Amino acid sequence: MMELFEMMLTTGLWASVIRIATPLIFATLGELICERAGVLNLGIEGIMTIGAMAGWIWVYQGGDLWGGIVFAAIVGMIFGFLHSILAVYLGVSQHVSGIGITLLASSISYYAYTLIIPFSTTPPKIVPFSVFEVPILSSIPIIGQAFFHQSALTYLSYILVIITFFVLYKMPIGLTIRMAGENPVANESQGINVLLVRTGAVMAGSALMAIGGAFLTMSAFDAFYFGMINGRGWICVALVIFASWKPGKAFLGAILFALFEALQIRAQLIGADVIPYQIFSMMPYFLSILAMMLVARKAAYPKALLIPFRQGDRI
Amino acid sequence: MRIKTRRNAPVWLIAALPILSIGVAFIIGAFFILWAGESPINAYIALIKGSLGSTFAITESLSRATPLIFTGLAAAVAFRAKFWNIGAEGQLYCGAMAATLVGTGMIDLPAPIMIPMLFIAGAIAGCLILLVPVILKTHMKVDEVVTTLLLNFVILLFVNMLLEGPWKDPMAMGWPQAARIIDNGVLPTIVAKSRLHLGIIVALLMSVLMWAIIRFTVWGYEIRAVGHNQQASTFYGISINKSVLMVALFSGGLAGMAGVSEVAGLKGYLTLTLSPGFGYTGIAVAMLAQLHPIGVVISAIFLASIYVGADAMSRTIDIPNYIADILVAISLLSVLVGAMLTRYRIVWGK
Numbered sequence: 001m002m003e004l005f006e007m008m009l010t011t012g013l014w015a016s017v018i019r020i021a022t023p024l025i026f027a028t029l030g031e032l033i034c035e036r037a038g039v040l041n042l043g044i045e046g047i048m049t050i051g052a053m054a055g056w057i058w059v060y061q062g063g064d065l066w067g068g069i070v071f072a073a074i075v076g077m078i079f080g081f082l083h084s085i086l087a088v089y090l091g092v093s094q095h096v097s098g099i100g101i102t103l104l105a106s107s108i109s110y111y112a113y114t115l116i117i118p119f120s121t122t123p124p125k126i127v128p129f130s131v132f133e134v135p136i137l138s139s140i141p142i143i144g145q146a147f148f149h150q151s152a153l154t155y156l157s158y159i160l161v162i163i164t165f166f167v168l169y170k171m172p173i174g175l176t177i178r179m180a181g182e183n184p185v186a187n188e189s190q191g192i193n194v195l196l197v198r199t200g201a202v203m204a205g206s207a208l209m210a211i212g213g214a215f216l217t218m219s220a221f222d223a224f225y226f227g228m229i230n231g232r233g234w235i236c237v238a239l240v241i242f243a244s245w246k247p248g249k250a251f252l253g254a255i256l257f258a259l260f261e262a263l264q265i266r267a268q269l270i271g272a273d274v275i276p277y278q279i280f281s282m283m284p285y286f287l288s289i290l291a292m293m294l295v296a297r298k299a300a301y302p303k304a305l306l307i308p309f310r311q312g313d314r315i
Numbered sequence: 316m317r318i319k320t321r322r323n324a325p326v327w328l329i330a331a332l333p334i335l336s337i338g339v340a341f342i343i344g345a346f347f348i349l350w351a352g353e354s355p356i357n358a359y360i361a362l363i364k365g366s367l368g369s370t371f372a373i374t375e376s377l378s379r380a381t382p383l384i385f386t387g388l389a390a391a392v393a394f395r396a397k398f399w400n401i402g403a404e405g406q407l408y409c410g411a412m413a414a415t416l417v418g419t420g421m422i423d424l425p426a427p428i429m430i431p432m433l434f435i436a437g438a439i440a441g442c443l444i445l446l447v448p449v450i451l452k453t454h455m456k457v458d459e460v461v462t463t464l465l466l467n468f469v470i471l472l473f474v475n476m477l478l479e480g481p482w483k484d485p486m487a488m489g490w491p492q493a494a495r496i497i498d499n500g501v502l503p504t505i506v507a508k509s510r511l512h513l514g515i516i517v518a519l520l521m522s523v524l525m526w527a528i529i530r531f532t533v534w535g536y537e538i539r540a541v542g543h544n545q546q547a548s549t550f551y552g553i554s555i556n557k558s559v560l561m562v563a564l565f566s567g568g569l570a571g572m573a574g575v576s577e578v579a580g581l582k583g584y585l586t587l588t589l590s591p592g593f594g595y596t597g598i599a600v601a602m603l604a605q606l607h608p609i610g611v612v613i614s615a616i617f618l619a620s621i622y623v624g625a626d627a628m629s630r631t632i633d634i635p636n637y638i639a640d641i642l643v644a645i646s647l648l649s650v651l652v653g654a655m656l657t658r659y660r661i662v663w664g665k
Contacts, residue, residue, distance in 0.1 A: 100651065104644035107641045231464070278475050282468075299456070
């Protein structure tokens with residue numbers, strides 16, 4: 001027990017917690033924005049995959065890192081747009097459309113990767129984002145080293161949490177987005193084009209998911225592996241429910257989840273002889289299910305989530 | 316642009332829809348082939364030859380279709396009741412584990428008893444694992460989409476653990492695979508010099524059975540009613556929880572049988588590469604069939620031929636075989652659009 005407690009206090013642990021949390025923060029925010037507008041986006045897993053692939057390929061082909069992030073975001077938005085056409089404009093089942101987007105985006109990622117990168121046993125690498133130390137803030141003990149001794153993308157994720165909060169709660173457009181997910185008829189009566197609002201939200205959310213994926217290949221690791229998203233997208237869908245659709249809670253949820261993940265990885269190393277490592281690897285998935293169980297009963301789903309909106313509809 | 320309900324969609328349109336969707340997929344897929352610097356026409360000729368060009372190719376396509384019929388039925392039954400079971404992949408592995416547990420020497424009975432027993436064991440395993448998300452949904456209101464998806468990863472890790480630990484076959488030269496299914500449990504091949512096995516007959520029987528259940532029984536009626544309108548069904552006295560439970564049992568059981576069929580039929584032993592995503596492809600199969608159990612057979616064979624053809628094509632022409640996944644995903648998305656257009660009309664302008 002003491003050992004665990006001592007481990008919790010090391011900067012090394014917290015630095016890795018933040019590293020694990022960053023892609024989850026991006027993608028959870030992305031899913032949150034989509035769902036706030038009333039659209040479930042199960043394309044998340046595929047959009048993260050193609051974001052990871054697209055950003056990495058951009059840099060591998062000689063582009064610069066930030067260009068890669070922009071490229072990943074644009075690719076993500078394209079798939080978000082596709083999901084919008086199906087789920088928002090045509091009003092098909094959001095579940096099936098999302099799964100379809102995931103299948104399409106991940107198969108295109110693998111197709112493109114195999115096409116562009118000649119086969120080799122060791123995947124080629126890029127020079128990823130380097131650590132950027134924030135002056136002053138990084139000198140705070142433990143927390144400073146953990147939170148402000150990271151790559152620039154991580155700082156971008158902090159800023160996006162604040163921006164998302166500010167936009168959703170303090171700006172008229174945020175009210176419009178939330179209303180599209182709660183009571184689209186009221187939106188329409190204000191002369192607002194609900195379909196357009198939803199499409200915009202899904203595209204913006206998908207861009208964030210893609211950046212979350214790109215973080216993995218461009219900052220956490222330096223190569224693209226098949227199946228590297230490994231359910232992170234689905235975990236983010238669970239995190240959105242756990243966070244009751246609030247950006248601040250989503251941030252905390254991602255950190256909390258990442259803490260368990262980091263502890264789990266360390267426990268794997270210590271307990272490898274006694275307990276098979278797979279048991280530890282299962283923990284994040286169980287944890288996500290547990291998190292949903294805790295909040296499920298009182299979960300305040302956006303009221304119009306999953307319900308397609310048709311102009312002129314009356315509820 | 317607005318969307319209006321269309322009263323009667325012509326039957327030919329509904330029947331032509333899956334074919335049109337696959338057509339659209341091939342047209343869009345052509346751009347991906349052009350991207351690879353190859354001629355789409357040559358590529359598609361190679362694909363068709365590879366999937367239908369010889370007796371062997373046809374049997375390969377049919378044996379690839381076998382697990383897809385099971386997982387397609389699993390998705391179709393669940394989606395009809397709007398129960399979003401996206402966990403067929405995990406349930407498939409549960410079925411495969413059950414078949415391995417029972418079929419590798421625990422008991423040895425004559426084949427006519429042994430084989431049905433393996434299928435029943437697999438179906439039970441698939442049901443049991445799906446029971447977790449079902450109970451979480453009916454008792455705690457936990458969304459089943461995320462739980463079924465997450466359990467896929469848990470189950471795969473569990474299989475991995477067994478294959479690297481207690482179930483590892485010492486005769487397998489260090490490969491992580493389980494012991495072979497005993498001779499009496501192996502599904503016999505039904506066409507000489509091919510890999511097409513008894514599993515497809517079982518799959519066909521199950522699709523007829525599911526069709527009959529959905530069409531003629533009270534259960535089937537309840538499943539359809541719950542899928543259409545939950546409120547009305549409750550009002551009518553149908554217990555939603557009971558129907559969801561029923562659906563889940565069918566759905567998980569069918570997916571579990573897919574695993575049995577692969578382990579005892581095609582591979583002969585459990586590995587981590589048993590299923591290249593059959594559970595997820597099953598969703599495309601079910602949607603292309605517009606959730607009709609008999610339609611599932613046809614669309615499973617269609618999609619299986621695309622996979623088998625693409626494998627063959629990638630051996631002769633330099634195109635990654637992921638093209639098959641792209642084609643299947645596009646046909647899934649276009650059938651969604653198409654199904655919408657048969658039920659609604661788009662009216663341009665105000």
